Amino acid sequence: MERESKAVSKGDGPDFPAELEYESGFGNHMASEAIPGALPQGQNSPLVCPYGLYAEQISGTSFTAPRKLNLRSWLYRIKPSVTHEPFKPRVPGHGKLVSEFNQSNSSTTPTQLRWKPEDIPHSPTDFIDGLYTVCGAGSSFLRDGFAIHMYTANKSMDNCAFCNADGDFLIVPQEGRLWITTECGRLQVSPGEIAVLPQGFRFSVNLPDGPSRGYVAEVFGTHFQLPDLGPIGANGLAAPRDFLVPKAWFEESSCPGYTIVQKFGGELFTARQDFSPFNVVAWHGNYVPYKYDLSKFCPYNTVLFDHSDPSINTVLTAPTDKPGVALLDFVIFPPRWLVAEHTFRPPYYHRNCMTEFMGLIHGGYEAKADGFLPGGASLHSCMTPHGPDTKTYEATISRGNEAGPHRITDTMAFMFESFLMPRICPWALESPFMDPDYYQCWIGLKSHFQRDGANEKDINNRNGHDETKIGAHHG
Ligand SMILES: O=C(O)Cc1cc(O)ccc1O
Numbered sequence: 001m002e003r004e005s006k007a008v009s010k011g012d013g014p015d016f017p018a019e020l021e022y023e024s025g026f027g028n029h030m031a032s033e034a035i036p037g038a039l040p041q042g043q044n045s046p047l048v049c050p051y052g053l054y055a056e057q058i059s060g061t062s063f064t065a066p067r068k069l070n071l072r073s074w075l076y077r078i079k080p081s082v083t084h085e086p087f088k089p090r091v092p093g094h095g096k097l098v099s100e101f102n103q104s105n106s107s108t109t110p111t112q113l114r115w116k117p118e119d120i121p122h123s124p125t126d127f128i129d130g131l132y133t134v135c136g137a138g139s140s141f142l143r144d145g146f147a148i149h150m151y152t153a154n155k156s157m158d159n160c161a162f163c164n165a166d167g168d169f170l171i172v173p174q175e176g177r178l179w180i181t182t183e184c185g186r187l188q189v190s191p192g193e194i195a196v197l198p199q200g201f202r203f204s205v206n207l208p209d210g211p212s213r214g215y216v217a218e219v220f221g222t223h224f225q226l227p228d229l230g231p232i233g234a235n236g237l238a239a240p241r242d243f244l245v246p247k248a249w250f251e252e253s254s255c256p257g258y259t260i261v262q263k264f265g266g267e268l269f270t271a272r273q274d275f276s277p278f279n280v281v282a283w284h285g286n287y288v289p290y291k292y293d294l295s296k297f298c299p300y301n302t303v304l305f306d307h308s309d310p311s312i313n314t315v316l317t318a319p320t321d322k323p324g325v326a327l328l329d330f331v332i333f334p335p336r337w338l339v340a341e342h343t344f345r346p347p348y349y350h351r352n353c354m355t356e357f358m359g360l361i362h363g364g365y366e367a368k369a370d371g372f373l374p375g376g377a378s379l380h381s382c383m384t385p386h387g388p389d390t391k392t393y394e395a396t397i398s399r400g401n402e403a404g405p406h407r408i409t410d411t412m413a414f415m416f417e418s419f420l421m422p423r424i425c426p427w428a429l430e431s432p433f434m435d436p437d438y439y440q441c442w443i444g445l446k447s448h449f450q451r452d453g454a455n456e457k458d459i460n461n462r463n464g465h466d467e468t469k470i471g472a473h474h475g
């Protein structure tokens with residue numbers, strides 16, 4: 001049972017305690033009771049549940065999914081979710097959410113794209129109204145695909161909850177904390193942390209700090225998993241125990257005119273009920289919302305030479321049926337030591353058969369000296385060339401041979417990487433925040449080619465040889 005520390009009320013929205021307690025672990029079967037004895041013992045559906053609660057199952061996979069993939073939870077609640085009036089199209093409609101990408105709602109381009117951070121609106125805008133799709137591929141109707149959204153908002157959701165029937169949300173706040181009430185309990189999520197709200201869970205987002213901005217990856221037809229670690233071994237990267245799951249928490253109040261906003265095929269529908277959906281007194285299962293603090297990530301990387309592929313920093317992956325091919329990987333570029341000899345340390349120039357959407361939570365990004373700002377974004381689609389900007393390349397080369405460790409600090413960039421080719425929404429392409437001059441950051445890259453190899457010798461000789469420097473460190 002959750003012990004409440006003293007309640008704090010910051011900004012608008014209901015009180016949350018100063019600090020919440022959580023269950024811990026990824027993919028575990030968990031059980032949580034806000035009132036001792038509220039969970040039925042030995043069965044899921046007793047004729048009468050403890051305290052007269054209703055039993056309700058929420059499934060994240062088909063009933064017959066293999067056991068190791070099967071996700072479901074049992075919620076014991078004051079009234080069941082079904083107690084509501086019929087769904088109606090939401091008026092006013094939203095219009096900027098897409099869950100199947102086709103020629104009528106999106107277009108495609110292989111050009112490198114970059115956006116400056118969107119302004120946070122002045123008019124009252126909650127998480128739902130502030131959410132807009134940037135790009136994606138596939139279809140929630142066909143249960144295969146992804147969408148990338150962003151949000152800017154300034155006010156808490158009021159007397160309403162959001163429910164996404166299309167897919168799972170992986171939310172990356174960049175500015176402003178999110179206090180998220182879910183049917184399993186409450187999560188406090190700060191920039192630098194992420195939250196996953198799986199398909200179907202009702203949740204409500206409060207903004208204790210007001211102005212908020214962030215990114216959302218949505219996956220259709222699959223769920224996020226921890227990546228395999230291969231030769232890294234049994235430990236490293238994101239540890240299962242650092243994933244935090246809410247403890248059961250409920251409110252009993254009657255809430256006249258409470259609205260459930262259901263995202264279904266990218267469209268929003270509303271239904272009225274007269275009670276809070278956060279009325280789950282106890283739950284058990286392995287289908288749950290969770291959060292993760294990115295500073296807990298234990299990076300592995302180069303210790304001798306060359307630049308590792310970014311997959312080494314995968315936090316979570318939403319797999320396809322093809323081994324090693326992700327519908328969507330969530331990868332981070334955290335503060336870390338760079339240790340390498342005779343190596344170009346920033347990201348290499350490349351063309352990738354996968355598509356890379358990047359965001360920046362704070363600080364700078366190692367491949368871009370200018371123009372990629374916290375809250376901004378970039379999109380390098382499948383086989384679109386990209387890499388360090390001219391300034392980064394020239395600065396790296398002019399530093400010469402860097403041996404030994406260098407710590408990258410004050411940074412947290414991330415990438416959503418997908419094997420699907422994205423289509424881009426018109427409002428993203430026409431946005432005043434899109435940077436039409438992005439390509440210029442590479443136009444200045446000049447030829448350093450010299451047939452006699454003189455410049456290579458010069459660069460390698462500058463600052464001495466790696467071996468000498470390392471030798472000096474170790475006597
Ligand atoms: O394009 C990017 O900046 C992301 C990226 C980083 C890296 O270190 C290697 C490859 C890669 O795509």
Ligand SMILES: [Fe+2]
Nearest residue numbers: 350356380386
């Ligand atoms: Fe890349």
